[in-house]
Amino acid sequence: MALGRCRNYQPMFKNSHPEDSAIYQARRRELVEELQQKGIQDPLVLAALRQVPRHLFFAPEFRQFAYRDEAFPILSGQTISQPYTVAYQSQLLLAKPGMKVLEIGSGSGYQAAVLEAMQLQVVSVEIIPALVALAAKTLKLLDSKVKVLQSDGSEGYLPEAPYDRILVTAGAPAVPSTLVSQLKPGGILVIPVGHGRNDQKMVRVYREADGIRHEVLGDFRFVPLTGKHGWKEEKG
Numbered sequence: 001m002a003l004g005r006c007r008n009y010q011p012m013f014k015n016s017h018p019e020d021s022a023i024y025q026a027r028r029r030e031l032v033e034e035l036q037q038k039g040i041q042d043p044l045v046l047a048a049l050r051q052v053p054r055h056l057f058f059a060p061e062f063r064q065f066a067y068r069d070e071a072f073p074i075l076s077g078q079t080i081s082q083p084y085t086v087a088y089q090s091q092l093l094l095a096k097p098g099m100k101v102l103e104i105g106s107g108s109g110y111q112a113a114v115l116e117a118m119q120l121q122v123v124s125v126e127i128i129p130a131l132v133a134l135a136a137k138t139l140k141l142l143d144s145k146v147k148v149l150q151s152d153g154s155e156g157y158l159p160e161a162p163y164d165r166i167l168v169t170a171g172a173p174a175v176p177s178t179l180v181s182q183l184k185p186g187g188i189l190v191i192p193v194g195h196g197r198n199d200q201k202m203v204r205v206y207r208e209a210d211g212i213r214h215e216v217l218g219d220f221r222f223v224p225l226t227g228k229h230g231w232k233e234e235k236g
């Protein structure tokens, strides 16, 4: 069993979930091999991706698409991120088991489940009520302990701050300073930032003792971050 190779790994989800058949498990292993070939190396991330049944975050009629390395539409014009993107962002966090992480943009809840399977303590906020309900429902099915809350994540989430890590899964116009202020010293924020609504650079922000350091990485395409420090709604 692949999980056995990752020492100290405590599965969060029942591998024997009734809707997680051997066929889905095999397709998931193949997807994870594909992601390894694309450069994902962190054993904690790879073990988590092998474990979380991504198809359960899809409506039953679309589950056949769950193990392609592609984004897919969910409710309210939003998307479940491409597996490579989930893996890449998760790897950028440089997370260690036990850390507290804030995810901004719960969407389907899949990324939150992956973070939990990485043994992180996860708070996930989502601005669209229907998606809060969807993510919470699927996560509950998996016996997850992730806290899913409705809130404007462009302002972070103060009641649970500070965080070791913050992960934003929607594209922001700039790095909101309020997010950096909710990081613990030594904390890391991963956020797609862009000049346009469609093309963003992944940015990793380190809160260090002597200041803030930014690292600008590759190109990505995310749905827009809305809310106070996000993109303004288009009028008319």
Ligand code: SAH
Pocket: 078, 079, 080, 081, 104, 105, 106, 107, 108, 109, 110, 111, 112, 125, 126, 127, 128, 131, 151, 152, 153, 154, 155, 169, 170, 223, 224, 225, 226, 227, 228, 230
């Ligand atoms: N992480 C998700 C992908 C989500 S897509 C998954 O694994 O499925 C981005 C999500 O960010 C959308 O659901 C969108 O509604 C949400 N979002 C956009 N702006 C937000 C904001 N200001 N606060 C919280 N969530 C926001």
